Amino acid sequence: MKKSIVFVIPSLDAGGGEKSLVNLLNCIDFNQYEVDLILLNKKGIFLKSVPAEVNILELNEDYLIFTKNIKLAIVEFIKKGKLKLAFSRFMYALKLFSIQNSGIAEQRSWKYIVKSIKLPFAKYDAAVGFLEKSSIYFIIDCIEAKKKIGFIHNDYNKLNLDASIDEKYFRNLDVIATVSEECATVLKERFPDFLKKIKVIYNIVSEELIHKLALEKANINKSVPIILSIGRLHPQKGFDLAIDAALILKENNIHFQWLVIGEGEQRMELTKRIKEKGLEKNFILLGLKENPYPYLKAATVYVQPSKYEGKSIAIDEAKILNKPIIVTNFSTAKDQIQSNVNGIITEMKPDALAIAISNLLDDNNLQTSLAENLSKEKLGTEDEINKIYQLINE
Structure with a gap:
């Protein structure tokens, strides 16, 4: 019986992490694995490079409304009588506007956007959050899986993130994967409680x-x-x-x-x-x-x-x-x-x-x-x- 894997990434815009994921997907043995892909924004130059065997999942209507322009989103939620989601959309925008560090803004606004995501997803053998922040938070908060793997694609010290938020999510990962020995060393120094979880998996290039x-x-x-x-x-x-x-x-x-x-x-x-x-x-x-x-x-x-x-x-x-x-x-x-x-x-x-x-x-x-x-x-x-x-x- 095939094992099931779901990968999560914000989009497939041009970037090293995005290209790495597409390369990985093109190496998978689809005779052994069924693969779903969740994109928080279904866009990007690498979309057409995703193998036909990969099932790209559509997120629910409330999430799609949430990601619209703030005025349009709030008006639509109010019309549907979803006042809590209208308030969450306002708070999400406020966080993004008021926090200058875009990475920390993404971290601290996640708790608002996640309210728009319909749960639960199908249960998987493995869920992989392929980029830091939202991708990892998604597989922890929104997906049932026997194994959860989160990827960090950069030197964590240079990302200037709120480590206390990540620590909470890292605690629920089975594996913290990163792409080089130096990145692994940094993670081990920053998160010594998770030494055994940290693994190096190089970007796949052909x-x-x-x-x-x-x-x-x-x-x-x-x-x-x-x-x-x-x-x-x-x-x-x-x-x-x-x-x-x-x-x-x-x-x-x-x-x-x-x-x-x-x-x-x-x-x-x-x-x-x-x-x-x-x-x-x-x-x-x-x-x-x-x-x-x-x-x-x-x-x-x-x-x-x-x-x-x-x-x-x-x-x-x-x-x-x-x-x-x-x-x-x-x-x-x-x-x-x-x-x-x-x-x-x-x-x-x-x-x-x-x-x-x-x-x-x-x-x-x-x-x-x-x-x-x-x-x-x-x-x-x-x-x-x-x-x-x-x-x-x-």
Whole structure:
């Protein structure tokens, strides 16, 4: 008899956690497992990459009303005589508005949105909250399952969350999964009561699929060196630092085009910064690309200017395509890059980043050495699915 699993994630917008989940779903043995997927918002660039065997569940009408514009939601609830839900929608909006830290706002507003979710869901052998905060809270509060697994995809210390809220939910998880050894170390320091629950499960990336998709054509001007970065337009990803580094490169008469694949809340701010520094022809925000791999294959160098990461899928993908890689020295960088062996780790400063890029662009021997070292590594992580199976079947 097949075992049943449900995965929960806010959406399938472009992001490392979202891509990791889609990769995982495409590795599952559907002869052995029945899989449901709950999206708190049914949207995202990765939606069409979900295997046909996965059943995407629709949430109930009250929840869909709750997620509408506050005025529309409250009016609809009042018309239906659901005054408690109207009040909860008001309090939800108030929390989001009054708490500046968006992560803590999500944590503290969960108790209001959960009132709109119809319970219970079908009972599962395993429920997996695939991102921190709401995904984990959902599987604890809304789902019956024999095994509950919650994923943390970042360095917990950098998330600036209210640990007391998470501690309450972590206590009800069977497994706290995270994506790198450094992330696991941080969790063990922050939540020493849960040492035995914390497991490392790497993001799943497929070498075969990436090489196949990279064969498609990308519209890129190859007359100058191409610097590529991939990530949400979010403060975490350090694109403000990257723009400042790009200005230094330009002022030093270095020819380049820096392309960024991704979308997010910082687009207007970053676009303004690019214009103010006169970098419109040098630093280009490409937006989302369903297939980023032809751009990655065409790049001269891949740069990850992040301020923090869990374990970056984009870095793993650049490694698979044997790209010379430069990363800033965020806390988990050494989990993926050994400096001057399979990439370069540099200080989290514009001038340091610019110097690292300039030196790498000028040194063909170093580019070749980094690429050759990467070509010798085993980089696909499809076997990580076996860790999921083991946790479910224990």
